[in-house]
Amino acid sequence: MLVNLEVYVMAEIPSNVVLAEKFAKIFDGFSIGSNDLTQLTLWIDSDSAIISDLFNDQNEAGKEMIASMISKAKDGGVNIGLCGQGPSDFPEFAKFLVEQGIDSISFNPDALLKRMENISQAESHLLVKT
Helix, strand or coil: CCCCCCCEEEECCHHHHHCHHHHHCCCCEEEEEHHHHHHHHHCCCCCCCCCHHHCCCCCHHHHHHHHHHHHHHHHHCCEEEEECCHHHHCHHHHHHHHHHCCCEEECCHHHHHHHHHHHHHHHHHHHHHC
């Protein structure tokens, strides 16, 4: 029996983004853990009552890391997805991901309808541009 197992690596730490070209030669794809990647990029604990208000999925540095990871995956010819709450909560973040060329977005079941709406809106903006 032939099994077509694909192996993906999580991109939750900045070093995985930096070395993505090398990992793209080894793995079948990537999954960006946007919350962890943003926390580690900003060095902010989003669970801390003291500094959690500084955490923001829309932070420019976090978005640059995500955009870089998507670009490197595309250049390496591998799939790239994202797991995180941001695309459900922020339509502009879903739009950003679609514009960058993300292949897939996973989510919690309770966010299904809202995320589908956000992604549909983001994709419709792309259709208008072409």
